[in-house]
Amino acid sequence: MRYEGAIYRPPSEAKSLILQITIGCSHNRCTFCVAFMDKKYRERELGEIEADINEAARSLGGVRRVFLADGNALAMQTEKLLAVLKKLYSAFANMERIGIYASPQDLLEKSEDELEKIKKAGLGIVYLGVETGNEELLNWIRKGATRDEIIEAGLRARKAGLVLSITVINGLGGAAKMEAHARDTATLLNKIDPEYLGLLTLMVCDGTPIARQVEKGEFAVPGQLEILKEIEMMLQHLELSNCVFRANHASNYLPLRGTLPGDKEKLLNILEKVRLSGDLRQLRPEYLRGL
Ligand code: SF4
Incomplete structure (x- = not known):
């Protein structure tokens, strides 16, 4: 298998074969995101991807799960993505699930018919980075999608029968907008009603626009106990029908x-x-946090 640069995957795909079908992120503008700053987005050639699948089929036995990277691999042209899915199912007889990262724009740019074809071809789960449901914050972090667009994107995935795993980031509103971030994110999630919800906690990485805002004193990162309060507020507003909830990523203070x-x-x-104990020893220390 050939990989280009650092590879990111959701925690739940730890045992999956990672197949890099795109390089980088086609959006690459979110102000907090350091993941693909050093990569220029492109789709890999189908022949190259198929050669990687053949090699994996020869060298690895019993692959059951595959995760398609990089940052928003669902941006790949539909016909090419369908060919990749077909090749994966023919190469691995025991395939159980294929997952992919997507941005809201990727889901909106594909027609309902295309999403249904992708689902039928065997894509199982879509990991969608929503980050916040607050319009002002979405604009501020340059997510590239409005609240209504994100809701539509999520509902499209669900309508196509794709399992949806949504990620949001606690701390994005700072202390000042904590309540609005918690409430608006919860109400957005209520409208989509995803099967999985993962919370991350903001980490300010060097070189990102948000790091420069912190340096200039334009943004104050919330403290650990404030983050716990924000998660409480978010949970209080959540009304999901049946959702697996996880806040056990390495960035979180309290798993x-x-x-x-x-x-x-x-x-x-x-x-x-x-939170009321105020005992920070119960929380993951800063030096153990990671992306
Ligand atoms: S869409 Fe995702 S991968 Fe791309 S810049 Fe934003 S957070 Fe990073």
Whole structure:
């Protein structure tokens, strides 16, 4: 397998074969994101991707899960993506699930018919970075999609039968917009009602526009206990029908997991207890946090 640059994947794809079908991110403008700053977006040639799949089929036995990278691989032209999916299923007889990263724009740029074809060809799960449901913050982080567009993108994925895993970032609103970020993100999620929800906590990385805003004093990163309060507020507003909830990424201060709505009260109690104790030793120390 050939890989170009640093590879990112969701925590739940730790055991998957990573296949890099695109390089970088076609948007690459979000102010907090350091992941693909050094890469110029392009689709890899189909022949090259097929050669990687053949090599993996020869050298790795029993591949059951594949994750398609990089940052928003769903941006790939539909016909080419369909060919990649077909090749993967023919190369790996035991294939159970194929996942992919997508931006809201990628879902909106594909027609409903295209998304249905992609689903039929065997794409199982789409990881969609939403970050926030607050319009002002979406604009500020240069997400490239409005709140309404994100809702439409999520609903399109669901309508096509794709399993949807949404990621949001706590801390993006700073202390000043914490409440608006929590409330608007929850109400956006309620409209989409995804099967999976993953929380990350903001990490300010060198070289990003947000890091420069911090340096200039234009943005104050919330403290650990404020982040816990924000997650509590978000959870209080969430009304999801059946969602696997995870906040166990390395960026999070307090690892949490459960199913919503069943575990909502339990999660809220844990958060409140730790927050009111003020005991930072119960939280992941800064030096152990990562992307
Ligand atoms: S769309 Fe995703 S990968 Fe691309 S810049 Fe934004 S956060 Fe980073």
